[in-house]
Amino acid sequence: MRKTKEMDIRGPRLRKQSDEALDFTSSMAADGRIARRVIEVNMAHMAALVEAQEVDPAVGGKCLKFLMGASSVISPGSKAEDFHQQLEQDAVDSLGVETAGFLNYGKSRNDQVATAIRMELRSAIIDFLGAVASVQRALLRQVAKHGEVMIPGYTHLQRAQPVTLAHHFFAHFDALQRDAERALQLYGRVNLSPMGSAAMAGTSVKIDRRYVARLLGFSGLVRNAMDGVASRDAAVESLSCVTIAMLDASRLAEELILWSSAEFGFIELADSYAASSSIMPQKKNAVVAEMVRAKAGSVIGDLMGACAILKALPYSYNLDLQEVTPHLWRAMDDATASIRLLAGMVESASINTEAISSAASGGNSTAVALANHLASEHGVSFRQAHAIVGELVRLSEGAGKPLQDVAAEKLPAVSAKFGKKITLDRNVIRTMLDPEAFLGGIATEGGANPRSVKRELGAREKELAATATSLKGLTSALNASERKLRTTTSGMAREVKPRD
Numbered sequence: 001m002r003k004t005k006e007m008d009i010r011g012p013r014l015r016k017q018s019d020e021a022l023d024f025t026s027s028m029a030a031d032g033r034i035a036r037r038v039i040e041v042n043m044a045h046m047a048a049l050v051e052a053q054e055v056d057p058a059v060g061g062k063c064l065k066f067l068m069g070a071s072s073v074i075s076p077g078s079k080a081e082d083f084h085q086q087l088e089q090d091a092v093d094s095l096g097v098e099t100a101g102f103l104n105y106g107k108s109r110n111d112q113v114a115t116a117i118r119m120e121l122r123s124a125i126i127d128f129l130g131a132v133a134s135v136q137r138a139l140l141r142q143v144a145k146h147g148e149v150m151i152p153g154y155t156h157l158q159r160a161q162p163v164t165l166a167h168h169f170f171a172h173f174d175a176l177q178r179d180a181e182r183a184l185q186l187y188g189r190v191n192l193s194p195m196g197s198a199a200m201a202g203t204s205v206k207i208d209r210r211y212v213a214r215l216l217g218f219s220g221l222v223r224n225a226m227d228g229v230a231s232r233d234a235a236v237e238s239l240s241c242v243t244i245a246m247l248d249a250s251r252l253a254e255e256l257i258l259w260s261s262a263e264f265g266f267i268e269l270a271d272s273y274a275a276s277s278s279i280m281p282q283k284k285n286a287v288v289a290e291m292v293r294a295k296a297g298s299v300i301g302d303l304m305g306a307c308a309i310l311k312a313l314p315y316s317y318n319l320d321l322q323e324v325t326p327h328l329w330r331a332m333d334d335a336t337a338s339i340r341l342l343a344g345m346v347e348s349a350s351i352n353t354e355a356i357s358s359a360a361s362g363g364n365s366t367a368v369a370l371a372n373h374l375a376s377e378h379g380v381s382f383r384q385a386h387a388i389v390g391e392l393v394r395l396s397e398g399a400g401k402p403l404q405d406v407a408a409e410k411l412p413a414v415s416a417k418f419g420k421k422i423t424l425d426r427n428v429i430r431t432m433l434d435p436e437a438f439l440g441g442i443a444t445e446g447g448a449n450p451r452s453v454k455r456e457l458g459a460r461e462k463e464l465a466a467t468a469t470s471l472k473g474l475t476s477a478l479n480a481s482e483r484k485l486r487t488t489t490s491g492m493a494r495e496v497k498p499r500d
C-alpha cells in the first residue's frame, strides 16, 4: 500500500525554480529520443541492486514492474528538468517513496544519461552503416550493368583522361568503405558502459558494473567514473564520422547534379528524386541531390556546435553537456537519411552510355599516351616529350585540326626544336591516341583498365558482404541483450508476491 501521497523528488534544499528557468534548462523536449533507453538503464540498475542484495527483492520487483509498464512517450506539455527526473517522480507518485525511492540508489542522472546516449547511438550507428552500404550496393549494381563504359575522367573539372564508369564509381565506393570501417571502429568505443560512475566518483553501493553493462548489451566499461560522466568524445567522434561520410556523399550528390544537367547529359535521374518548377514547365530539378549537398553543411554545423560546447569545459559533468546531444541526433538522422536517398538516386539513375563515351574521346584527353611513347621509344625524357606534345596540341587547336593529323605532319619539326628529331607513322599515332587503346594500355593496379573491372567488382562485393555480416552480428547482439534484460527483470518482478 502507498504510504506517501506525494513528494517532490527535488527535495527540500531549494525553493521552486522559476518557470522560465525550468523551461530554459529542461531537456524534456529532446529526451524523447533516449526515453526508452533511460527506462532500460533503470531496469538494469535495479536488477543489479537486487542481485547485490542492496535492495530488498520485493521492493526491487515492484520497481521493475513499474518500469516495465512505464511509457517512453513524453507528452508535449510535461514539465520537468528531464525525463530522468520525470520517470523517478512518476514512480514515486505511483509506488510511494519508500519503494520507488530506491530507484536512484547508487546512480545519478549523470551516468544514466551518458549510458542512454551510448545505447541510442549504437542503433543510430547501425542505421548509418546500413545506409552507407546501400549506396555502395547501388554503385556496384550500376558497375555490373555499365562498368566498362568509357567516361571522361576530370581534374579541375576539365576533361583529363578517359576512364571507365567502374573506375569512377569504385573511387566513390572506396571512400564510402572507409566511412563504414571508421563507423565500425567507432562502434567499439561507443559500446562501453558508464553505469556505476554515479555522479562521477563511483559509489559505495555495491552494484556490479559489469553485470549492468552485460544486461544493457555493452561489451565493456568506461573505466574511470569521472571520464564516464564527463566525456562526450563518443558523440564528437560519431559526429566526425558522419561528417566525413557526408563530405563524401555530397561530392557524389554534386556529380549527380552536374551529370544530369544538359551541359553534361551523362545521366537521367528518376522522376521520383526530382521536382519541377512552379513557373518553368520544362524543368526537372535534382532537388534531392541538392538537399544531400546542403545537409552536409548542416552536419558540419552540428559537429562544430558540439566541439564549441565541449571546448574548455571543466570536468566533470556540467549541464552544457545536455546541449551537445541534440546536435548528435540531428546529424546522425540527417546523414542517414541523406545517404539512404543517395542510394536510391544512384540505383535508379539511367546512364546515357553513348553521351558519356563520346565525351570521353574528346578533348585530346589521351595526349599523355603519345608523350609516354616518345619517352619510352624515342630517347627523349618525359619532360621533353611533354613539351613536344604540348606544342602539337597548341598547333592543332590553332589550326582547328585533329591532333593526330597535326602530329603526323609536324612531329619531326617540333621534336627537333626540343632536342631530337622524331618521325612517326600516322597510323601509329592514331592508335596511340585512341581512347580504348589508352585504357587497355593502363598497367598499374587500381588503374582504369576495363579488363580489371570484373575482378575489382568481385573484391568489392566481398567487402560489402563482410559489412553486412558485421551489421547482422551487431544487431543480433543488441536484440539478444534486450531479451536478456526483459527476462531477467521480469523474472525478478514475478517473484514479488501479491501481498507485497
Ligand code: ARG
Pocket (backbone or CB within 6 Å): 027, 081, 082, 084, 109, 110, 113, 317, 319, 321, 322, 325
Ligand atoms: N538532462 C541531462 C542531460 O541531458 C541529464 C543529466 C542531468 N544531470 C544533472 N546533474 N542535472 O545531460
